Amino acid sequence: MAAKELDTTRNAVPFDRANIPGPKMAKAIQAEMAGKLISKARRPLLIIGTAGADDGVIDMVKRIAEKGIPVAATGNSIKRLKEEGIDATYVNLHALVSYLKDPGWKGFDGKGGYDTTIFLGHTYYYASQLMSTLKNFTNIKIISIDRHYHPNAQQSFGNLKPDDFLKALDMVVAEL
Amino acid sequence: MAIKKGRFTIENLENVQITIGRIVSPGEAEVAEGPTPAPEIHDLRDWDMKLLDRYGPVYSPVCDMCCYCTYGKCDLTGNKEGACGIDMEAHQAREAMLKGLIGTAAHSAHGRHLLNNLIKRFGADHPIDVGPSNLKAPLTQTIMGIKPETIGDFIPVLDYIEEQITQLLATAHTGQEGSSRDFESKALHAGMLDHLGMEVSDIIQISCLGMPKSQEDTPLADIGMGSIDSTKPVLLCIGHNVAAVTYIMDYMETHDLFDKIELAGLCCTAHDMTRYNENAKIVGPMSKQLKYIRSGIPDVIVVDEQCVRADVLREASKLHIPVIATNDKIMYGLQNRSKDEVDAIIQDLVSGDQPGALLFDYAKVGELAPELVLKMAPVRKEMGITALPDDDEFRKLTSSCSQCGACVIGCPQGLDIDKAMEAAAGGDLTLFEELHDRCIGCGRCDFECPKGIPILNVIEKASQRVIREEKGKVRIGRGQVGDPEIREEGVNLVLGTTPGVVAIVGCPNYPDGSRDIYEIAEEMLQRSYIVVTSGCSAMDIGMHKDDEGKTLYERYPGRFLKGNLLNTGSCVSNAHISATAIKVASIFARREIDGNWEEIADYVLNRIGAVGLAWGAYSQKALTIGTGCNRLGIPVVVGPHGPKYRRAYLGKPYDKEKWNVLDARDGSVQNIEPVPEHLLVSAETKAEVLPMLAKLCFRPSDNNLGRMIKLTHYIEMSEKYLGILPDDWYIYVRSEADLPLAKREELLKKLEKEHGWKIDWNRKKVLEGPARKVDVSFQPTNIPRLCKGASE
Numbered sequence: 016m017a018a019k020e021l022d023t024t025r026n027a028v029p030f031d032r033a034n035i036p037g038p039k040m041a042k043a044i045q046a047e048m049a050g051k052l053i054s055k056a057r058r059p060l061l062i063i064g065t066a067g068a069d070d071g072v073i074d075m076v077k078r079i080a081e082k083g084i085p086v087a088a089t090g091n092s093i094k095r096l097k098e099e100g101i102d103a104t105y106v107n108l109h110a111l112v113s114y115l116k117d118p119g120w121k122g123f124d125g126k127g128g129y130d131t132t133i134f135l136g137h138t139y140y141y142a143s144q145l146m147s148t149l150k151n152f153t154n155i156k157i158i159s160i161d162r163h164y165h166p167n168a169q170q171s172f173g174n175l176k177p178d179d180f181l182k183a184l185d186m187v188v189a190e191l
Numbered sequence: 192m193a194i195k196k197g198r199f200t201i202e203n204l205e206n207v208q209i210t211i212g213r214i215v216s217p218g219e220a221e222v223a224e225g226p227t228p229a230p231e232i233h234d235l236r237d238w239d240m241k242l243l244d245r246y247g248p249v250y251s252p253v254c255d256m257c258c259y260c261t262y263g264k265c266d267l268t269g270n271k272e273g274a275c276g277i278d279m280e281a282h283q284a285r286e287a288m289l290k291g292l293i294g295t296a297a298h299s300a301h302g303r304h305l306l307n308n309l310i311k312r313f314g315a316d317h318p319i320d321v322g323p324s325n326l327k328a329p330l331t332q333t334i335m336g337i338k339p340e341t342i343g344d345f346i347p348v349l350d351y352i353e354e355q356i357t358q359l360l361a362t363a364h365t366g367q368e369g370s371s372r373d374f375e376s377k378a379l380h381a382g383m384l385d386h387l388g389m390e391v392s393d394i395i396q397i398s399c400l401g402m403p404k405s406q407e408d409t410p411l412a413d414i415g416m417g418s419i420d421s422t423k424p425v426l427l428c429i430g431h432n433v434a435a436v437t438y439i440m441d442y443m444e445t446h447d448l449f450d451k452i453e454l455a456g457l458c459c460t461a462h463d464m465t466r467y468n469e470n471a472k473i474v475g476p477m478s479k480q481l482k483y484i485r486s487g488i489p490d491v492i493v494v495d496e497q498c499v500r501a502d503v504l505r506e507a508s509k510l511h512i513p514v515i516a517t518n519d520k521i522m523y524g525l526q527n528r529s530k531d532e533v534d535a536i537i538q539d540l541v542s543g544d545q546p547g548a549l550l551f552d553y554a555k556v557g558e559l560a561p562e563l564v565l566k567m568a569p570v571r572k573e574m575g576i577t578a579l580p581d582d583d584e585f586r587k588l589t590s591s592c593s594q595c596g597a598c599v600i601g602c603p604q605g606l607d608i609d610k611a612m613e614a615a616a617g618g619d620l621t622l623f624e625e626l627h628d629r630c631i632g633c634g635r636c637d638f639e640c641p642k643g644i645p646i647l648n649v650i651e652k653a654s655q656r657v658i659r660e661e662k663g664k665v666r667i668g669r670g671q672v673g674d675p676e677i678r679e680e681g682v683n684l685v686l687g688t689t690p691g692v693v694a695i696v697g698c699p700n701y702p703d704g705s706r707d708i709y710e711i712a713e714e715m716l717q718r719s720y721i722v723v724t725s726g727c728s729a730m731d732i733g734m735h736k737d738d739e740g741k742t743l744y745e746r747y748p749g750r751f752l753k754g755n756l757l758n759t760g761s762c763v764s765n766a767h768i769s770a771t772a773i774k775v776a777s778i779f780a781r782r783e784i785d786g787n788w789e790e791i792a793d794y795v796l797n798r799i800g801a802v803g804l805a806w807g808a809y810s811q812k813a814l815t816i817g818t819g820c821n822r823l824g825i826p827v828v829v830g831p832h833g834p835k836y837r838r839a840y841l842g843k844p845y846d847k848e849k850w851n852v853l854d855a856r857d858g859s860v861q862n863i864e865p866v867p868e869h870l871l872v873s874a875e876t877k878a879e880v881l882p883m884l885a886k887l888c889f890r891p892s893d894n895n896l897g898r899m900i901k902l903t904h905y906i907e908m909s910e911k912y913l914g915i916l917p918d919d920w921y922i923y924v925r926s927e928a929d930l931p932l933a934k935r936e937e938l939l940k941k942l943e944k945e946h947g948w949k950i951d952w953n954r955k956k957v958l959e960g961p962a963r964k965v966d967v968s969f970q971p972t973n974i975p976r977l978c979k980g981a982s983e
Contacts, residue, residue, distance in 0.1 A: 032600050032639070037255030039268045065876050090875035094914030105915055107883065109834065109873045113249045113841040120845065138702060138875055139605050144251040144834035151252055151270055151279050174600075 021046065023183045027173035030139050030163035036147060041159065041171035046183040049160050049170060050190025053084070056131035056156065058122070062111065063103065064161075065090030067136020071177075075184035076135065077101050082191040084133070085123060087111055092136065108141065112148045115155055131156040134168065135184075143167050160187055225786020228336025229351050232358055232380055238789040239376035239822065241973050242796075245849045246821075246840035246870040248375050250283040253835055257282050260365040275366045284374030287814070287838040289363050291381045292356060294815035297497050298763055299352045299388030301432050304496075304518065306345055306391065308434045308553070309399045315343025320398045322405025324674040326777055329770040329784065330390040334383060336786025342398060345391045352384050352391075375838075382818030383788065389766035389816075397670045400437060402466035402760070405673035407750040409758075412465040414473040414733050415661035421488045423453040424568030426560055429480060429503065430495035431762055433463035435517035435550075438557025439493065440468045448561050457483065458498045459726055459761035465667045466760060473665060475734070476727030477809075478699040481506065482632045482651055486658075487578025490571055491564040493556065496520035497762070498698070498810060502634075504547055510578055511571055513540040513563060514547035517556055525549040533559045541566050579652040580645075588644050589616040598646055601639030603832075604629060604702070608636060608646060615653055623653035628704035665733035666744040668725070668760020672771045674778055676751035680721075681779025685798045687897015689753040690904055691888030692721045694768045697805030697813040699727045702831045707877040708806050709735035712743055712756065714881055718904050719753040720888075725765050727807070729758040765816050769823050772799050788822075789974060796824025796867070797852065797971040800888035800901065803827040804880065808836075817871060826867045826887045828880055833873040840870035844919065852891060855970035858978035862962060863891045863971065864923050878912035886917075891971040895928035898965075903931035921946050925965045927957045 027043035029035060044052075053059055061084045067076055068091075077099055080086050086103035088096050093105040104123045106114075114120040120128055132155055134142055139161075146157050146167035159168035162180040172183060227234045255268040257277065265273030272278045277285070309317070318341055321327050328339050335348055359377050362368050368377075396402060403409045419425060428436045436456070443449050449470040456464040457474045464471035474483050477498045483489065484506045492507050496518045500506075504514045504523040516522055528536045528548040533555050539545045540563060550556050580588055592612035599609055606629055611622035627650060636646040651658070683689035693715045695708055712722050712732050724732055733742045747756040751771070759767045776782040776794045784791055795801070803820050805813050808829050814836050817827040821840060829836070843849060844865035851860050866889040874880035885905040893901060902923055909917040921942055924930060930938050939955060942948040948960025975981055 028600075030600055030605065031603065036252065037268055038266050039255065065879075089879075091878035091913055094878070094912070097914050104918065105913060107872065107879065108875060109249070109839055110841055110869070112251075113247070113839075114843065114845075116249070117843060117846075120843070138831050140603070141702075141831035141834065141873070141875055144253070147253070147255075148249060148251045148834075151255065151268060152250065174596075 021179055021182050021186065023172040023175060023179075025173045027164045027171070029166050030174055031143070034140070034143055034166060036166050039150070040166040041164065041168040043164065043173050044170040046172070046186035047190055049158055049172070050187040052156070052158055052170060053131065053133055053187065054191055058127065058129045059084050059131040059133060060087055060129040061085065061133045061135065062087045062089060062108070063092045063096065063135055064108070064137030064142060065092050066138070068092040068095030069136065071181050072136055072184070073099055075181070075188060078188045079191065082188070084191070087123070090138070108137070108145055112145045115149060116153045129155060131158065134159045134165065135161055137161060139163050160184060223336035223786055225336040225783070226790075227788060228786030230334070230788065232355070232377060235380065235788055235822070236376050238792060239379045240372065242379070242821065242840070242870065243372055243375055246842050248284065248371065249839045249841050250280055251834040251837055252279060252283055253837060255279070262365070277369060280371040281369055281374060283837050284371035284378065285363055285368070287836065288359065288374050288378035288381060290811045290836065291378050291385070291815035291818050292359055294810065294812035295381045295385040295388060296356055297812050298385050298392060299349065299356065300520070301496060301763065302388045302392035302395070303349050303353070304432060305434055306342065306349060306395055309342055309395050313342070313399045315341060315346070317342045317399055319394055320404060321394055321671050322673050324405060324671060326674055326774055328390060328394055329773040329777065330387050330766055333773050333784045333786070333788055333791050334387050342395045345395060348387065348391055352388050355380065355384055378818055379822040382815050382820070383822045385812075385815040386766050386769050386819040386823075389763040390770060392763040393670065393760065393766055396433065396463065400433070400467050402463070403667060403669050405671045406669050407748065409667040409669050409749065410469050411664040411744060412469065412471070412473055412667050414475060414663045414665045414730055416474055416479060416483060416486070417659045417661040418472055418663070419455050419474060419488065420453050423451065424490045424564045425453045425455060425488050426491050426493070426564040427455050427457060427474070427483070427489035428460050428464065428493045428495070429457045430499050430518075431459040431497035432495040432518060433460050433467060435495055435553045435556045436460060436464055436493065437467055438553045439560045440464065440471065442557040443561050444468065446561070452561055452564055459763070460495060462668050462726070462729070462761040465665075469667070473730060476699040476730045478632045480632065481634050481647065484510070484512070485578055485648055485651060487576055490567040491515065491560055493517060493560050494521050497812070508546040510576055511543060511574060513567060515556060515560055516547060516549045517551065517553070522549050523547065527551070529555070533562070537563050537566060541570055579648050585649065585652050586616070588649055591642055592616065592644060593642065595641065597639040597641060598636040601635045603633060603635065604631060606630060608650075611653070612649070615649070620653045623650055624657050626650065627654035627657055628706060631700055661734065663734040663736065664742045664744050665730055666749050666756070666758045668729070668758050668764055669749060670760060670764065671767045672751040672757070672774065674774065677771070677774045677778045680751055680753070681775045683753065684775060684800060685779060685892060687800060687890065687893035687901055690718065690720050690885070690901050691800035691802060692723060692771070693884055694723045694801065694803045695728045695732065695806070696725050696765055696768070696803060696816065697728055697808040698810050699731055699807045700809035700830070700832050701807040702875075703877070705731035706735055708732055709743065711804065711806070711877060711881060714908070715884065716743065716747050716754055716756055721751060721753055721755055721757070723757045723759060723768050723771070725759045725768065726762040762812060769820055769825065772801055772823060772825060775799055790977060792822060792824045793972055793974050793977070796973070798890055798892040800890050800893070801825050802867070802884055802887040804884060805833070806830040806880070808833055821870045826870050826872070828883060828887065829871070829873045831873060831875050839872055841872055842868045842870070844868055844922070852971045852973055853975060853978050855972045855978045856968065858975065858981060861969070861971065864889070864925070864962060866890055866923070881912050882908040882917065889923055892969065894967055895926065895965055898923065898925065898929040899931060902929060906931060906934070922962070924957075925961045925963055927955060928965070
């Protein structure tokens with residue numbers, strides 16, 4: 016059970032070394048725990064960045080989407096997601112965080128906002144800044160299951176090697 | 192007797208001197224005109240609040256704390272209040288304002304320095320000459336309510352800017368302002384001032400220094416590290432303020448030295464050098480600074496101000512390159528040699544007794560720099576200075592890398608340097624060659640490596656093949672868009688039949704290398720947008736070529752017409768881009784612009800499909816340029832580093848109440864489609880930004896043909912780059928005539944099936960569904976006083 020030995024809390028330092036936002040930084044979590052937290056979410060939203068369409072990662076996106084979690088495709092990930100038959104909605108990430116902090120936004124399905132955001136496949140510094148908006152101005156949970164430690168999330172993996180990253184995603188999916 | 196400005200002595204009264212600074216004739220436009228001439232901070236607040244109500248600020252803190260005063264540090268996480276009572280939102284707005292003010296001060300101080308210099312050389316009476324235009328200083332006229340005729344007329348303009356900067360800066364003191372919206376209004380004020388300061392800076396140098404004046408066919412300048420002839424002595428000038436460098440070029444011209452010395456510029460000084468003398472060459476934008484110094488090629492470096500690395504002297508000294516500093520902004524701790532003889536200074540620098548010199552006497556700079564470089568080049572050659580590692584060293588360095596990844600974590604771009612090191616150790620340089628264009632040349636990696644590998648040098652050594660091929664062409668900065676061009680093109684812009692103006696501007700902190708902006712420009716040009724550019728972006732656009740070896744400047748003409756590519760010039764030439772929008776309002780729509788910012792900005796927001804793209808924006812100047820555009824109603828897109836500016840202005844297309852305007856014909860309220868959707872927004876990739884640019888060119892005033900053209904591009908680029916028909920395409924449709932011709936039937940079916948619109952299929956007409964109908968006489972405005980029958 017090699018996957019079980021994977022510790023996703025190691026090397027939990029900001030991938031961009033100086034990206035130390037302040038006293039409140041993400042707790043590094045194990046992959047199983049990330050999966051459990053996502054499972055408990057009432058209205059989760061999986062937010063995919065451009066690298067979420069990369070080989071390997073996109074298979075995990077597909078499996079998460081198949082669990083019924085709505086997918087917001089940011090950057091230009093939508094192209095590949097559609098090609099792979101993943102039901103996703105294109106939205107600009109900056110605009111999305113603006114909508115998420117608006118209590119009046121009805122969500123993509125018209126049923127209201129989201130209580131948990133799950134970040135995967137983003138340009139590191141870009142997502143970090145926009146998580147900062149959610150962290151400081153909303154009560155929405157921010158779970159990063161991206162390859163690098165994101166201090167502005169509430170829970171995040173540490174910095175992972177590419178192979179371990181895919182294993183970690185596999186473990187997340189297994190908990191959903 | 193004609194009275195002139197200047198200093199006069201009176202015969203027999205030796206101790207009496209009379210200075211005439213300004214001459215005002217009765218009835219002349221020395222009195223500021225318009226509703227808000229020289230506006231104070233609060234004068235345009237109502238306009239700002241209208242913008243901020245629709246385009247709500249979205250904050251993304253870089254730091255969750257405030258450490259401005261000794262109450263702190265205060266933890267503001269979660270929008271908490273600090274000890275002084277400020278909350279996170281207001282603090283972030285204050286931060287954005289302060290950062291913008293730094294940029295505004297940089298451009299305006301540049302203007303002041305240049306104006307003082309040019310008045311000394313040419314006199315305050317020197318007339319403004321910007322080319323074939325009656326509207327010579329659109330921003331000055333719109334903000335100040337005056338029409339400057341001479342360069343001396345800009346003295347009170349800079350006085351005004353400096354006073355406003357002081358007032359704005361004062362508001363950042365602990366306590367005081369607690370409203371994020373008011374800080375935003377102040378940031379917008381600073382942005383507007385920035386455009387004014389830039390206009391002053393560029394108009395005076397165009398007028399005095401013989402730079403191109405609204406010239407569409409300026410010559411092409413050489414650009415690129417590979418275009419510099421390193422067999423000659425190389426004199427490198429870095430910065431943004433060409434004042435001192437003009438003396439160097441004059442000296443070189445007078446002494447026939449252009450054949451003997453390679454004169455190269457880096458950053459915007461380089462643009463202005465080519466505008467002053469076509470013999471100058473451009474190395475490239477700021478991202479090339481450290482790389483080029485580390486190459487060891489320059490024999491002497493002259494710096495002036497603004498985007499100049501703080502470590503130029505340290506880096507240059509390691510390679511025995513003397514540095515001449517010429518401006519108060521950058522003195523590097525050097526000795527002021529302004530009163531010393533040129534020969535004595537040269538002796539100290541050639542011998543290495545001093546690493547550089549501070550020189551405020553520009554006549555001496557003019558003589559010293561070329562003479563010094565002629566002496567330094569053989570000395571440096573004889574010393575056998577080698578900058579980059581040789582092949583053996585390179586192998587040792589790459590083999591010593593343990594792939595720990597510290598450099599990757601230290602890299603602002605997160606580049607896979609470790610993988611490139613591994614490949615290079617095995618003899619494969621392709622990863623480094625690919626990485627080279629994406630590397631912004633900051634050198635942070637050097638400080639991260641636990642083994643002390645000089646990583647940037649390794650990157651440069653590995654990329655010698657591609658560096659040699661870095662040869663491009665840039666059309667020399669043309670200055671303003673002339674009035675005749677506006678007369679020709681204004682109507683197309685306002686009706687939308689020219690799909691839009693895309694201003695590709697700003698710094699080289701690109702997320703994925705400089706090729707992106709070349710490709711963005713190319714796509715928009717092929718689609719007949721007018722592409723206007725300046726500064727570092729204008730350089731990088733010229734660095735790339737098509738299959739036939741031609742740059743975009745060689746493929747597309749430079750008139751202000753659809754499908755043309757214009758380089759206005761250096762960073763301060765950005766003023767001409769916003770000024771062009773004002774010119775359209777004035778010349779095409781005959782709006783009164785004097786002291787009338789609000790009305791003109793309202794016109795621009797509702798009528799002119801222009802958008803700015805600062806894809807690699809890094810500087811405080813880029814922030815304030817963008818904010819100034821925003822106050823004028825021009826949306827701006829930044830790259831993925833942009834949210835580090837802490838604030839954006841985003842619209843909510845689903846909130847219909849935010850999209851009401853007035854019809855100036857009768858004051859009735861009209862609910863419009865959400866256009867332009869955002870005022871300041873970021874995008875992650877080139878593929879994402881292209882359709883976004885098309886969408887941000889929509890305006891409520893578009894006629895059917897214009898909207899059809901714009902919608903066609905938005906849909907086509909969404910399909911091409913994102914692989915989708917955009918979800919929101921239908922909300923921009925007001926009638927069947929707005930639909931792209933090639934897709935009309937297909938889209939009508941979608942409107943009927945997916946959106947419940949009623950279609951008359953016999954006539955292929957929309958019967959019901961759109962939020963509003965097209966009315967060619969519609970006069971959209973956000974300002975009640977502009978409506979017919981409104982009392983002032």
